[in-house]
Amino acid sequence: MQLTATQDELAIGFPYKTFTELADQLSEPDITDALCGCVMDDLPGHLVEAFEEMNFDKSTDHFHGYYKGRALRLYLNQDDDGSVTEMTIYLPIKYDDKKTAERAKESARPLITGKGFARTRENWLDLGFKEEFDNGLEKVARDKKQFDNSIKKIF
Numbered sequence: 001m002q003l004t005a006t007q008d009e010l011a012i013g014f015p016y017k018t019f020t021e022l023a024d025q026l027s028e029p030d031i032t033d034a035l036c037g038c039v040m041d042d043l044p045g046h047l048v049e050a051f052e053e054m055n056f057d058k059s060t061d062h063f064h065g066y067y068k069g070r071a072l073r074l075y076l077n078q079d080d081d082g083s084v085t086e087m088t089i090y091l092p093i094k095y096d097d098k099k100t101a102e103r104a105k106e107s108a109r110p111l112i113t114g115k116g117f118a119r120t121r122e123n124w125l126d127l128g129f130k131e132e133f134d135n136g137l138e139k140v141a142r143d144k145k146q147f148d149n150s151i152k153k154i155f
Contacts, residue, residue: 050141083136
């Protein structure tokens with residue numbers, strides 16, 4: 001591999017085989033189908049405001065905030081037409097030790113089969129749930145009461 005740089009640019013050279021392997025890996029669904037299928041700046045302003053009114057802050061690729069004392073991250077997925085059709089709710093739970101987190105994961109799995117995932121990392125249990133919005137969440141967000149009820153029902 002070779003690196004060269006000027007004040008305004010950086011050029012990287014590496015073997016063609018390495019380039020093609022890298023390109024193939026970048027198109028892998030595990031990488032490209034991340035939780036958030038959208039760019040947060042593309043979201044309609046009224047949808048962002050609806051989450052902010054519920055005390056969620058907008059980050060680069062998700063909203064984050066607290067609901068009933070629990071830290072949550074909300075990832076919004078857009079379809080090909082730009083409509084927000086899915087929301088992934090991500091809930092990290094900290095335990096005293098790894099063994100307790102593993103037991104909690106095994107207890108949670110039967111409850112969330114087909115609805116989400118449960119995984120551990122160190123002494124943390126990460127839970128994720130997907131919620132679908134057939135007509136698009138941005139349409140639901142136009143009616144504050146309907147939006148609040150929809151989101152609270154999920155949580």
